[in-house]
Amino acid sequence: MSAHPTLGRPVFEPADRVPALTALRTHVHRQDWAAVSAAFAALTDEDDRAVACRVVADQQNAEPFLNEALAADRGDPLVRALLADRLIRIGWGIRSGAGAEHVSPARFRQFHGYLRRAEMLLIDVCAEHPRFALAWYLRVTTSRGLELGLGETRRRYDRLAEHHPHHYAGQQQLLQQLCPKWGGTWEAAHSFADACAKAAPPGAPNGALVPVAQLEQYLKAREMNDARGAEKNLNAPEQRARLTAAAERSVLHPAARSDAYAHTDAHNAFAAAHSAASRPAGAAPHFRVLGDRASRFPWGYLGTGNHEAEFARHRKSALAKG
Known part of the structure; x- marks a missing residue:
């Protein structure tokens, strides 16, 4: 790479800079579950899968599409994890990134409601597929958001680490819990x-x-x-x-x-x-x-x-x- 590359405006969305993720986003917008599933099957690296999960969850029209895919196959761990992440994203959007003292009780109730819906999906996935990294990683996130405490968040991370000891996204979530703002x-x-x-x-x-x-x-x-x-x-x-x-x-x-x-x-x-x-x-x-x-x-x-x-x-x- 040149020491002085030609630079343009920063690109912040993964789906705007990675062709495979651009295609994944298109599959979601077209409501093509078979193509979404195939895109994840092609990813063997769990860190890549976590980023792809985030791309799906960030799409505004993802929830109804994923609910339809879930209705077609309630046993699919991937669709449950993706839907859970979408619910988490909606909930966190309601909560916002403000400090807890600046979030109203009503917003906290809505936030926790979405996270509990996500939890119901993820609990079953983790029980049925204990090696399924996306589900355990997302449960580290919901534990923090639901304020279940450092012990429970760490327990969930440890279950993830049993099979995926270097899961970067899961480690990012536990690191947040370990900071003073979350009780660490x-x-x-x-x-x-x-x-x-x-x-x-x-x-x-x-x-x-x-x-x-x-x-x-x-x-x-x-x-x-x-x-x-x-x-x-x-x-x-x-x-x-x-x-x-x-x-x-x-x-x-x-x-x-x-x-x-x-x-x-x-x-x-x-x-x-x-x-x-x-x-x-x-x-x-x-x-x-x-x-x-x-x-x-x-x-x-x-x-x-x-x-x-x-x-x-x-x-x-x-x-x-x-």
Whole structure:
């Protein structure tokens, strides 16, 4: 890749940048369950399947289509998992990303209602198909949203990890639970991120949990009006060393799959952490790989909170200086 690639407007939707995911989205819009099922059957990597699941769940017309597919075959674990994820997305949209203190009781009731509907689908899938990764990963999400506690969320993650020990999306969900905003501690969050990064195969995206944990702590400090402390923590020698080691073992490792869906999110996490710490040279290698491929998370944590503006601004700076 050129050191100075021709860049355009950032592309945030996976289905807008990956032909297979573009086709999957089209299958949903055409209500073609056979094609959706075949698209998932072609994906053997569970991290890829988790991203594809998200693409389906993000489609506004997905719920009635998936309900029809479920009515045709109530035993299909995939359709139940996809419908559950769509219900989770609807529920989380009602809740919004605001802190709990800013969410009304009525919104919480609606949010929990959707998550309970998802749970009813997922419980049966997990009982009937205990190795089915999508269902256990989604149950880690519902446990957090339903506030079932760290113990239950960890139990569900452990069941996922029995058969899929490096499931990146599942680890992302447990990491959120381990942060103080969901009842955890920074020590637990950073420890888990480090452990996942070190245990994963070389080239896997799991190392990106390290910058995500760092950015969560950065955001909390900013929310407490301590912007200087937030950046200082990111630039602490031990934090920087952990970030560098995680990147070298994961997305910057020669074994990293350039076509892996999750790697876009992972590179964005590393680039955002370096950018938040005012280290454009550190962010540059990730931006060179990314080009126009962006992700909403975690760019909304930086500066103005406008993910598109923050990505574009920091990319320009990094490629000019790094």
